[in-house]
Amino acid sequence: MFRLSRYKDYTPLWYDITPLKQTSRRNAIRILSVLALIAVSVSANIYLIYKIVKRWPTALDTYQHLNPYPIVNEEFLRTLSSPSPDENAVVTSMYTDSYATAVATLGHSLTRANTTARRLLFYLPDHISPQALCIASSTGFVPYPVSRIPPPHNGVGTHERFMDAYSKLNIWKLGDAGIKAVVHLDADTLVLRNFDELFSLPYSFAAVPDVYVGSHGFTLDMNTGVIFARPDMGIFDDMLLKMQSATYDGIQADQAFLNVYFAADALRLPYAYNANLAIKKRKPDLWADLRPRTRIAHYTLVKPFVAEEDNTGVRILRMNELEENVIRRMSEFDGAFEEELMDWLRIWRDTYKTYGDALRECVDDATGAS
Template identity: 60%
Template sequence: MSFFSRYKDYAPLRSDASTTKSNSRKYTLLLTVALIAASGILNVVLYSKLSKRWPVPLDNYQHLNVQPIVNEEFLSTIGPLDPSENAIVTSLYTDSYATAIATLGHSLNRVNSSAGRILFYLPEKVSPRALCIATSSGFVPHAIERIPPPHGGRGVYAHFLDQYSKLQLWTLADRGIKGVVYLDADTLVMSNFDELFALPYGFAAVPDVYVDEQGFALAFNAGVLFVRPSRAVFDDMLAKIATASYNAHEAEQSFLNHYFGAEALRLPYVYNANLAIKMRKPELWEDVRREARIMHYTLVKPFLAEMDNSGKTVVEMRGMEANVQNKMSQYGGKFEDELKDWVEIWRETRRTYADAFTQCSSKSASLPS
């Protein structure tokens, strides 16, 4: 009896231990479920807060500031520029941009810019006919040596392979040039911008704009630049383009953003009215376009035949208006007004420099051998 009594006394002890372990497992499971639930709730709260945060000001743009971009009193103090010390520069690396540069030159004439004009070109890549057309409206040809992309061009978009040659802008110090406004060939001047030459800074550009999630970027677009030429800066940049760490896709634009990223003066959008602004925020575009100094035909290039803007085909002058008409439907016709602006100035260009264009037609369209 004492044995069984002892057994019975012991048996409940084993039952309590088992219950304790079972309860412990339950508590652990409940704690795990609670932590998972709390984590889920926290994630939902954080997502809700992030999704409801205020958009960046330009994505929330409103027509608030109606004042002019540049102080009128300051503008009145700017006299004619010395063309031997101040220059507007563009570049020609392929024949397909020649008519665009002729049109750009005429747009400068229309706004009475007093700066000198210089056309950078690569002699081995431009035909005599294209050079003649490009210089017909006032640009003075200046042959430059191509600056090859670092690392054999690995990672650089094909249409940007010659763009490092833009760094030759800084060598204009050798010619006594103190101030340069560089304009890509796919730009069009809408209003005088001589005030840029009064800037005390060494480098200025307009922030870039993307239609995707990058939106209104801090990085700048290299299609319009203000530069204080310097041989020392040129030599320094040339020594670093192959060793600096940057995205190679956008070539010289990416490099310049890293080289001048902290020092660059960011200019208002009116100095580089990028068509991407209209895609991103039409309300902002309305105000930018009204005061635009320089229009930049980034997404649609009226003078190129291809819809992808590859520039492999040269559009003849007689077919230019039809070519622009073909481009009207791109992006659902969103840029019809801007394309009309370009073709109107092209018509003026063709009429104004008809004699010069006739002389150009007698020149060779073949590249130098």
């Protein structure tokens, strides 16, 4: 009996082990379920991260040749009167001598497009030489000295090239000169067609959405290379106050600030009013449709009037160097912008042909003065 009691808890090999099998099966199911949930969670997170990095394509990234109608309703356009030179102005700004020939070419392109608004050239007297000012104003822009508006926070966080760019905000002071509407064109733009309809906009501020070659692509933020504004000293004073405390990426200076200042209140214009070269690199099909309707081309990626590939404009090109420079820069970006650079060169040639005497006199006067 003692020997038998020693094995009272022993389970013989032939004992029924079905309960053990059922327990093991349940555990296996639980483990597999947990692993499946983990796999689903990991897959969902990978997918979400992919969509954040590579966002859903916009209608511009998937651009299709659908709309054959003009940007502006021609019947309505004919009802608009020509801009009054007393009340409307095209303004550009020059902060360095290297942009003098660009401004001269821009001025002639405005004449070719029959723009009737007055033309003002903002410049900083301490930054611009008499020779450069003479060249820039030889094709119709009237020199208009302005005070430098320094970047906030002593320029900390502002790109070196944009330290003077806030001076563009002086356009809001033009109301004191009786001007009711302004179209500001950066000096690296070229007018290809008339845009007088902009002066009839009932809004306070308008610009074209920006576009980047890289992952940013087409954005809601505006590129301020071309802007429409209605001057107002109240707005000017308010901007000077707010730019000291507003939160934005200061590296893009005035552009970043204007985006946060006008934000949801800005009218976003069609790309024809600021045909950024980045559009062609980003979506060639869109550029192909845009090109025949472009009012203003914007030479963002390649500036034909400066020598450096990074577009710093440190070396000032002489007028007799421009043609060779443009041809040399046509090879950049694998020749993607050869046609657009040729457009600029063609208008520069016509500028020099039309205003050559005045342009040469600017150089001769400077040589004589030295």
